[in-house]
Every structure is written in structure tokens, then in C-alpha cells.
Amino acid sequence: MLLQETRCSIWLVDSNVVTSIRMNGIATTMVILLMGLLQGGDAELYTALADMEELLETESVLIDTLHGYIHAQEKRLATLRRNVEDYATEHKEASRNIQQYLSNPINAYLLVKRLTTDWKRIEELITQDVGKSFVANITSSRGDLKFPTDEDLNGAAVALMRLQDTYKLETAQVARGVLNGVQYSTGLSAGDCFELGRQSYNNGDYYHTVLWMQEAMDRLQEEQNRTTTTKPDILEYLAFSTYMQGNVARALSMTNELLELVPTHQRALGNRAYYQEEIQKKSSQTRRKRGEDGRDDVPAIKDQQFTVAEKKIKSWVEMTERERYEMLCRGELSLSPEVQRNLKCRYVDRGIPFLKIAPFKEEEAYHDPRIVIYHDVIYDDEIEVIKRLAQPRFKRATVQNYKTGELEIANYRISKSAWLQEHEHKYVKAVSRRVEHMTSMTVDTAEELQVVNYGIGGHYEPHFDFARREEANAFKSLGTGNRIATVLYYMSDVEQGGGTVFTAINISLWPRKGSAAFWYNLKPNGEGDYKTRHAACPVLTGSKWVANKWLHERGQEFLRPCTLENQPTDTDDGRY
């Protein structure tokens, strides 16, 4: 069980805001997440964890079928064994005194019978294809059973690589079933590692191919019954990927090792000649260069070390957004103590009678842009109903192509989602309308409730929720203007990973079942606030469920009066 930080321990009512206290480092136990309900869904099973539960159902049918097949085979073999034993006994009897045996007409008859009808029956037993009916059984129920496709296998492998990179997971640790120091499963065999390497290879990802083929090799040395893969197979992939990574000498030595094991390996023979030629070409080029300027153009080891050292001390402003995103996902960037001190937690009632009895718990996560978290604003029974309604309608989440305005699937957004309308269930309506109390805006012009479930490595890379000027067509058909604000309900805890991170202001929000994050995407003058750029980190372990409510500009004119001025652009820590 992992611990998750939450900063609020004391909640103060509205009137006490000025004197409210910020508390740091209070740990709350996160609940390990159980997967959602088992229902429909479309292709691309790996994109939502909830859909993958159906694969366990498929596996259970396969296990039953295999047990049935083995049982039938055992029965067949037992009959054959009995028959052969009978034959042997009679034969032994006959061999003792052949003439005497055959002089008995019954024996003579039985011998003939054994070699005619009895043998026919045995022949039938031997040639009988018990397997066919079992395979036919699975094939006929294929319509009901969900089978993953090769695309699913590839998607799941790519997701694992993404997790490995984002969370800096060591290959050997992952192979042992350890994720971020937590032991989860029994681990991977050499053959499993080989398959991961092969998937990476098929994607042209030679970096991960090398990592996983190397791991396959290490695992193979440890495995007692080395049957899950073979050394020559690993060496072949390893050598070529090492070459593609630019290390010809190493690729050559691996190919030589392969040829020692399989001297007639045709591809290896061809590759060896090619690598040798490459090495020769390179060394004559280097000789020529040295002759010209008297020095080697390979960077000195010292220079390389300097580059690495330089990387380590990069400030966050110098980092790429990708680097910041990954650090935020790992929880490695946090707000300065001065900024944290000014963020408050308070009870709010907004003068609404119902909230006077049960006020919202509002936690400030950032000031500019203002991002707040409301705790305990969606209840377990509401979550269960919403998940149950959404899952049969799940579709791979889409993104808008900003040139064409078309919705399409993209690898930078991997999840499944469904839209729910208020009239479908009183809970959908309640959850939608509650947003009005949180935001003091109307949801009359808001989009329907978007329910999202993230599968293995599911994520959504940095993006804006609002449409930028160049995306003029984005919400045209809705006729309600741009997305003025976002309310993001968290409908699950996430055991590891799955944070919502803001890459321009360096904050990470960690999903907590029952909470909701709220922020304005647009400044009061209607311009998009680029500081709201955010992302959903890949889910490392657990299943992540969220629901989006996007509010639009229309109808908010008197609720959030616009100004001609922009909001101030400086954050209170002066970093942006």
C-alpha cells in the first residue's frame, strides 16, 4: 500500500480565510484500486483497463477447454494402455506354446478377432482427433469471447516502454515484477522479455529492443529449462539493433558469437560481411581524417562526462517540456515553500443553503492560474452508476486535428471515454449540476459529462483544454464559444502514476477518489490561458477513472464578467 501526500489537515470556514493555515506532509493511505465492471467495449482492449477484465473471462474459458481436452486425451490413452496390456498378456500366453495355444479354436478365433475388429477400433482410437472438437468449440464461441489482437499486444508493449521511460524503471526490475520498488507479480521469463524486445523491434525502437533482448539473455542464463527462447534468436535481434544504435563493432562481435552457435546462419553470414565492411570503411575514413588534422573526431570521454554533468544541473526553465512533464509525473518537482505557504484550505458555502449544512472542502493548488481541488464532491454510489453507464459505450478517446478540425485517435492520448447526458440518470444530473455550485457558473452550455478510463500506460500528453485561435473550427458546431473552465472529477485513486500535471507552472495533482479539480482555461478577457497546459501521466499501477465537465463561455456573461484586461501573468513566485 502506498502513501499519498495531501496538504490539508485543517479546514477553515469562509470567514476564517485570512487566518487559515496551510499544513504540509500529511500522509493518507491510498486505496488500491479494483477494476471497473465487466461489460461491452470495442476493439483496442489495452486502452482501458476496465475492458481488459473481459480477457480474464476469455482466459478462463480457454483453461476449461484445455482441461477438457487433456481429460479426453488421458481417457483415450488409458483405453489404449488397457488394450495393449490385454494384447501383451494374450501374446505372452500364446508364445509359451504356440501350437497348443492355436489348437484351441477359441484362441484361434480370438487371435483373428484381435487383429481385425479389435485392431480397427484401436486404429480409430489412435487416429481420432479429439482436439478438433475442442478447437471448434472455442471457435464457435469466439463471437462472445474477447480476444486481444496483435495490435493490442503491440499497444501493451509500447505502454510498458512508456512507463519504463517516464518512471525511470530499470529493465531488470520490471522483469522481476518490481515497479518502483513494489513487488507485484512473479516476473517475466526470458521468452517474455524476448517478445517485448521483438515488439520494440517491429516498431523500429532499437533502444528498447537492446534493453529487452539483453534482459532476455540474462534471464536465459538463469532459467533451468531454457525453452522459452534461444540464445541464437536473441543474438540475432541484439546484434542488428546494436548496429542500428550505431555500435558496429559490438554488433559484429555478437554476430560472431551467433555464428559460433549456428555456423550456417544465412542472415548472420550476410550481416557479418556487411559489418566488417562498415568497420573497414570507418577506419579508413578516420585514418584519412587523422592525416588531415592530426586528431580523432570521436568526442573525448571527458567531453561526454561534461555533457552529462551539465544535464544534471539544468534548471527547470532550461528543461524541455517533456523533461518537466516526466519529472512532474514522478513527483520530483514541487512548489517552493513560500508559494505553498500562501495556498489555503477552506470550507466554502457560497451563501447556498445546502452548502451551509455540507460546505465544500476547497484546497488551493495554485494561484495564477487559480487551480482548486474540491474534496468529497462525488460519492461512491454516484461513481459506480456513472462507471456502469459509461463502460458499454467506451470508445478510444479522440483528439481534434487542429488543421482539419476532425476527431481522430492519437498515441498521445490513450484512454477510453464515453459521454453521458443528464437525463440518463439522476446521478449524472446531480454530478453535472454540482459543478454549478463549485464554479458559480452555469452548466446549461457545458458539454455532456465525459467519463474516461485509462488502461496500462494510459496517458494524455500536454495539451490545452481550450481551442486556440488557429483551431477556429474546434467548438463551432456547439455554438457556445470556447471552453471557459474545466472541472475534472477523480473517480478512483491510482496506486502509482496517473497524476494530472501542469507543465507551465510545475504542479502535480494526484487523483483522489471523490475529489475534483477546477480551473479557468480562459482569462477574463476570453483569451486562452497558456499557463493551464496540462497532461495526464501514464498510469503505472491501478486503474484511473475521471470525468470531465467542460464549461463554455456562453451564458457566463453575468456570472464571470469579462474584462478588457488580461489576468496578471506573473505568478506569485515570479517564476513564470
Ligand SMILES: O=C(O)CCC(=O)C(=O)O
Ligand atoms: O486525466 C487527467 O488527469 C486529465 C485529463 C485531461 O486533461 C483531459 O481529459 O482533457
Ligand SMILES: [Fe+2]
Ligand atoms: Fe485536459
